[in-house]
Amino acid sequence: MAIYLLLILLLLSCQHMNILAKNSALCFIMKYPTYQNFSFVQELTEDGKKYHLDVFMMIDDNKLNISKISTKYDFRLLRIENNQSRYYGYQKSIELGDNGREITSWDKALLYFTVLNKNYSFVWLIENDVFIPSVQAFRSLHQLYSNTSDLVVPNNTVNLIGKTSTWHWSMAADKLILPWASSMVNVVGFSQRMLVAIADYVRWLGEVPFHEFFFHSLAIHLNFTMVVPTELSTIAYRSNHSDEELLRQPNNLWHSFKDRVRQSTMRKRLADYISQNNYTIDLTDLDMLCDKNSNMTKIEQYLTNFQSQFEIQKSQFSTNDRLALRQRFINLTEQCQKQNASKQIILLTMTLADHAYKLPEPSVKSLIINKSELHLRLERLLAENKATIMQLPLNSSLLVELRQQGKNITKQLTNEMKREIQMEKGFGKT
Numbered sequence: 471m472a473i474y475l476l477l478i479l480l481l482l483s484c485q486h487m488n489i490l491a492k493n494s495a496l497c498f499i500m501k502y503p504t505y506q507n508f509s510f511v512q513e514l515t516e517d518g519k520k521y522h523l524d525v526f527m528m529i530d531d532n533k534l535n536i537s538k539i540s541t542k543y544d545f546r547l548l549r550i551e552n553n554q555s556r557y558y559g560y561q562k563s564i565e566l567g568d569n570g571r572e573i574t575s576w577d578k579a580l581l582y583f584t585v586l587n588k589n590y591s592f593v594w595l596i597e598n599d600v601f602i603p604s605v606q607a608f609r610s611l612h613q614l615y616s617n618t619s620d621l622v623v624p625n626n627t628v629n630l631i632g633k634t635s636t637w638h639w640s641m642a643a644d645k646l647i648l649p650w651a652s653s654m655v656n657v658v659g660f661s662q663r664m665l666v667a668i669a670d671y672v673r674w675l676g677e678v679p680f681h682e683f684f685f686h687s688l689a690i691h692l693n694f695t696m697v698v699p700t701e702l703s704t705i706a707y708r709s710n711h712s713d714e715e716l717l718r719q720p721n722n723l724w725h726s727f728k729d730r731v732r733q734s735t736m737r738k739r740l741a742d743y744i745s746q747n748n749y750t751i752d753l754t755d756l757d758m759l760c761d762k763n764s765n766m767t768k769i770e771q772y773l774t775n776f777q778s779q780f781e782i783q784k785s786q787f788s789t790n791d792r793l794a795l796r797q798r799f800i801n802l803t804e805q806c807q808k809q810n811a812s813k814q815i816i817l818l819t820m821t822l823a824d825h826a827y828k829l830p831e832p833s834v835k836s837l838i839i840n841k842s843e844l845h846l847r848l849e850r851l852l853a854e855n856k857a858t859i860m861q862l863p864l865n866s867s868l869l870v871e872l873r874q875q876g877k878n879i880t881k882q883l884t885n886e887m888k889r890e891i892q893m894e895k896g897f898g899k900t
Contacts, residue, residue: 498598515543
């Protein structure tokens with residue numbers, strides 16, 4: 471663990487000059503512009519200039535004349551015609567059998583940053599009903615994970631065996647081989663090489679697989695670095711969040727949060743709350759907290775209080791400080807285990823380590839040890855299909871048939887992999 475953190479620090483220092491020379495981007499995804507949010511987006515834009523972040527809004531409404539919208543703002547409004555998005559294959563990313571959502575601002579934002587504007591080292595896509603509490607909260611999240619991660623997502627649920635009887639997994643069978651993974655992606659961050667991988671996949675398939683399983687599964691297949699920060703743990707499906715919840719975690723991003731007036735009010739309230747609680751966190755006793763003479767009840771109370779204070783002030787810590795703090799909590803966990811501390815204390819120290827800095831998700835290993843002859847043959851056919859498609863121009867009359875062949879091969883290979891897993895591991899039907 472200590473070696474891993476040291477490698478991260480070295481990577482950050484080695485990349486520092488290159489990262490400064492590159493820009494990152496934040497793009498809000500929306501159907502119509504929400505003018506009530508323009509002032510905060512402008513704040514993000516002005517703050518982003520300090521760390522080379524450009525801010526955009528991708529508008530889905532093709533009838534809107536964005537040139538008539540006030541030019542006093544520094545962020546950029548984007549609009550792409552549906553036909554252009556369809557031509558490049560950027561369609562169906564959020565479609566669930568509803569043709570009304572065949573092409574949306576999701577498809578267009580992905581098209582823009584993977585094909586039309588490839589100048590960014592890291593790109594955030596954030597839906598318009600996500601509440602960002604402050605410019606500091608976003609800056610902290612960005613600086614913590616954008617330099618060392620390929621994919622930043624709110625969660626990561628892995629489907630190793632290809633079970634299709636729940637959720638929307640049946641939609642993946644002819645688009646992605648196993649393993650699969652998913653979560654909500656109302657907030658998602660992509661490295662440049664992840665954007666390139668997305669572009670290549672869409673170029674081959676001719677559409678964007680459902681976004682909630684596409685990004686995760688692709689990252690796993692390519693063994694890319696995926697991170698699930700605690701700051702995104704409050705991205706949930708149609709949840710209502712109380713003021714008290716926001717005050718406890720004022721540096722988290724929240725979904726869903728559609729009330730623009732409440733957003734503005736809560737930003738002011740959270741800023742006042744953080745200012746009123748802006749005292750120095752005492753770290754003096756942290757390393758020796760679990761010595762031989764420690765009272766376990768007092769340790770638990772100390773850690774609980776520390777967590778509450780840290781949640782309020784965490785965005786004020788630098789990336790290096792957060793990394794160092796994680797290591798201190800890992801050391802404390804080991805120390806407390808030696809003293810036979812309670813499970814609750816161990817859980818608190820490990821939770822605090824993750825809240826200081828979340829390590830990447832572990833690699834996902836295939837359950838298949840011995841590939842069948844059919845498996846190997848289908849792999850070869852799929853590779854040949856991809857290579858052929860990638861060499862053809864986008865207006866080739868052969869693409870429709872070849873892409874359908876690719877889907878058929880993918881589905882056959884997925885079914886063969888499921889059969890192999892059932893045979894090798896004894897799993898039941900999926």
